[in-house]
Amino acid sequence: MRKLFIFLCLFVSLGAHSQSDGIYIKVTDANVKKSLLALTPLQYTGSASLVSQYQKIGADLYSVLRNDLDVSSYFEFINPKAYLEDTAKVGLRPAPQYANGFKFDNWKKIGSEFLIRAGYQVVAGKIELESYLYYVPTATLVVAKKYTGSIDEARTIAHTFANDIILNLTKKPGMFTSQLVVTSDRAGNKWKEIYTMDWDGYNAKKITNHKSIAVSPNWSYDGKSITYTAFAYNSKTKSRNADLFLFELDTQKRFALSTKAGINSGSSFTPDDKNIYLTISQGGNPDIYRMDTNGRNQVRLTNGPAGAMNVEPEVNKDGDLVVFSSDRSGNAMIYTMNTSGSNVKRLTFAGKYNASPVWSPDGKKIAFAGFDKTHFDIFVMNADGTNMIRLTSAKKKNGKMANNENPSFSPDGRLVMYVSDRTGKKQIYIANADGTNERRITFDNYNYDQPKWSKK
Amino acid sequence: MMETHPRVEKPFHKEIKSSVIFHVIVLGAFSLKSLIFSSPIIDYKSAIRVDIVGLPDKITSPRPPQKAEEKAKPEEKKPEPAKKVEEKKPEEKVVPIAKEKKNIKDVQKNALEKLKALDKIKNTVNNEKSQMDAIERLKKQEYRGNNLAAGNALTGTDKFQYDAYIGELDSHVKGFWDLPRWLSEDNLKTVVKVKIDSRGFVIFKQIVSSSGNQAYDEVAMQTVAKASPFPVPPSKFSGTLEANGFNIEFQKQE
Structure with missing residues (x-):
């Protein structure tokens, strides 16, 4: 009986430990804001002599992409005048891994959250778009894609890139090819x-x-x-x-x-x-x-x-x-x-x-x-x-x-x-x-x- | 007579046994439950505490003024001597150099003595003030019946203070939580453990529950960093907040 009694006391005392708790604050209200995006002008990555010939295609690609991302309501565009480097003179990929690459620091300094670097060329009547989306705070590559299509599919190509950006960030597809x-x-x-x-x-x-x-x-x-x-x-x-x-x-x-x-x-x-x-x-x-x-x-x-x-x-x-x-x-x-x-x-x-x-x-x-x-x-x-x-x-x-x-x-x-x-x-x-x-x-x-x- | 005793003892023995077994089962079940299942987070706001109030004591002579106040004074006094000496100089007329030196020494001596005198006056004034403060403190602390004693649990006005402080923390952090729209639609949740010192400065922060999205977690950590210093905690809670910290859950509600 005595042993049972002692055992009882011990057993019960085990359960009497102080309950783990913590002061817990739930913050449910955020200041939701748009992300600053540096949508840099598209580079023509093909033969230099053909730049002017295909300029309109580049302009279309750019304007479609910009409009799509604007409509998404996720982004606010940084004025190109604020850029710290000449995007026409640096590559689409970052330094120091890539020769003549752009510097992430230049984009961090102006407060951009995202950076888009893209280049296109027209070969045998087909457009090739090489596009990169970077997350600047951690200097990471988020989306890297190459798209090809006929010249009259230029708008669809840009819409598809916009869709891929939205899908990657929000895990839900964009609607830009609708x-x-x-x-x-x-x-x-x-x-x-x-x-x-x-x-x-x-x-x-x-x-x-x-x-x-x-x-x-x-x-x-x-x-x-x-x-x-x-x-x-x-x-x-x-x-x-x-x-x-x-x-x-x-x-x-x-x-x-x-x-x-x-x-x-x-x-x-x-x-x-x-x-x-x-x-x-x-x-x-x-x-x-x-x-x-x-x-x-x-x-x-x-x-x-x-x-x-x-x-x-x-x-x-x-x-x-x-x-x-x-x-x-x-x-x-x-x-x-x-x-x-x-x-x-x-x-x-x-x-x-x-x-x-x-x-x-x-x-x-x-x-x-x-x-x-x-x-x-x-x-x-x-x-x-x-x-x-x-x-x-x-x-x-x-x-x-x-x-x-x-x-x-x-x-x-x-x-x-x-x-x-x-x-x-x-x-x-x-x-x-x-x-x-x-x-x-x-x-x-x-x-x-x-x-x-x-x-x- | 003697024969009835054994008969009375036997059934009683049985009842004790079955009672003990029953108690073991019940207590054992609760012990197991508290060991195996995690306890829910206590919502302090819904707790009600009661404190026992005593009758007031008689206020006796005040305590001597604290020495810490005296130590603070000399530091403040240093810039003043320079002032006094400068003020004196224009009053003197043109005097030979030897005499001038002597005069300067006298002037400085006078100035120092004046300062000492001023110091004394200030000290006595401070002493009186501190005495009055002490009386006030005594009135507040030792005059039981006016205020509820702190005890070792949140009670009465302390609970209100606590709730008010938690509310302050919440609205303070909210103001620094800038969330990009692309991160705001997925109902993500990050919990950060934070420890602050008695001045409200963050001395420790760590993610205890990740949202699964690195960028979202990073925004939560940055919010905590930006929000430092937090509102100064009431002295009663600063020890807990420094040692155990508190958790902040970041989850945007629709």
């Missing part, structure tokens, strides 16, 4: 045709020639197909109807997917590209349907109620929730429902007309256009309707508020694209998802509408 699809009256004659463009407004390509009205285009997730609605002439019915078409970019083949009488519109793909959600009116009220990408197996998901319209469906990245616009409450509001059509939830209660809802790529946010007393603005809210912010606010030349409509998220979810009539014509704009850093994408006198950012 595209947009849009309807526009560029073709004249009051027609509206569908166009694809680089996200920055370059390389516009017309992909329809209905010589009619073609609207509400959208991308497949693999970027190989585009659906749109056109008032095409149907030789069988000998009339025009708002039919849904699918266009394959590789094969240039066109298919009529849904030709029900009335409207077949506002389509969006499921993330596996196997099904399409769309609005069909079938001569009655517009309701939401789902069908496969051959136009078959149509399933009706909404039915009014009481003759209400349900339009503009879009399914989220998990493929389990559909967001749409409906006026069942009297005014058009934003709703979600399951892919079976059940569990309809109303998300917005304010405003007079809330339309064209879209999911962010991660499914956490929804952007839409809301009519607020006199005009439309773009709004972004959480997927449950909370935490709504107004993204846009602009004035026309006559002092009236401009309309900002048809939002679409970038593939990385960092930016939102929309159209605005502030200049008198509907032009394409982008802004960060918090509304900052608004930029104009198209600079002409045409009208653009319903732009959709590609999924990658």
Whole structure:
């Protein structure tokens, strides 16, 4: 018994050690700032006699890279006047390892966090871009890449380098090789045709020639197909109807997917590209349907109620929730429902007309256009309707508020694209998802509408 | 009578045994738990402490003034003699050289004596002041009932002081945390252990939990370096902060 008692005491005392603790301070608020970047002019690394001939290519490469990195909002550019060494006279690699290399000290002194050194040459009609991204504080090489492509791929090469920089730093891909699809009256004659463009407004390509009205285009997730609605002439019915078409970019083949009488519109793909959600009116009220990408197996998901319209469906990245616009409450509001059509939830209660809802790529946010007393603005809210912010606010030349409509998220979810009539014509704009850093994408006198950012 | 005793003892013995075994099991389980599982970090802010207050003592004669104050004085006095001598010179009229030397010596002597006298006056004034200070201190410290004794755990006003100081540290560090945007979106977390001396200067810093991103860790260390000196810790805590230090967690919240 005594032994047991002693053992007991010892055993218990072992557990009575002082608890390890520490004074613990949690700092959760940082001064977030942009990184100072020295984007040095590109060097021509080929034959000296060809420098002037290919100068424009160098200028294009540089301006695309600079614009991309500027839009990323991660960088602030150091004025070249502040450089301590002549970047045209030193190499792309650092001293002392490389002969005639640049000196990291010269960049540390002016406070640069990052340094880009790049050189290009054109050989047999092909561009070769040799590019290096350095992290100056630790004098380390972060990205070292060589790109090749044809001369007319210069912009794509620069976009790819920008993507690689963003991917390397943030571990998430950049969106600089993405595209947009849009309807526009560029073709004249009051027609509206569908166009694809680089996200920055370059390389516009017309992909329809209905010589009619073609609207509400959208991308497949693999970027190989585009659906749109056109008032095409149907030789069988000998009339025009708002039919849904699918266009394959590789094969240039066109298919009529849904030709029900009335409207077949506002389509969006499921993330596996196997099904399409769309609005069909079938001569009655517009309701939401789902069908496969051959136009078959149509399933009706909404039915009014009481003759209400349900339009503009879009399914989220998990493929389990559909967001749409409906006026069942009297005014058009934003709703979600399951892919079976059940569990309809109303998300917005304010405003007079809330339309064209879209999911962010991660499914956490929804952007839409809301009519607020006199005009439309773009709004972004959480997927449950909370935490709504107004993204846009602009004035026309006559002092009236401009309309900002048809939002679409970038593939990385960092930016939102929309159209605005502030200049008198509907032009394409982008802004960060918090509304900052608004930029104009198209600079002409045409009208653009319903732009959709590609999924990658 | 004698026969009943053994019968009474036996069941009692059994109960003791089973009680002991039960206690061993329970205590053993808790000991094992505290040995195996790490204890959670104590959140001081949610702790409530109670102190027992005593009745006040009577204030007796004040303590003698501290000598440390006297030692400080001579250092301050050095520049003054130069001043006094200079002031004296213009008053004297033109005098022969020998006499002048004698006069200078006298003047210097007078000046020194004046200084000594001034010193004495200042000393007495300081003595009185220090006496008054001592009384005040006595009133504060020994007059029990007005203030809660420090004890060996955070209690009462000390807890408020502690909380206030932690809050000061937090807002101080925040001001120096410049985070590049490219590092701010990944919910990275770095914990740095810091030790500061009684003046708030950082004497030790080390990463105890890395974010996995070297640049992010480096920014956290640089923030600690830039933030030095930290707000001066209350004397009660400076010992702990110097010996054991404290941890700063850098994790940006959305």
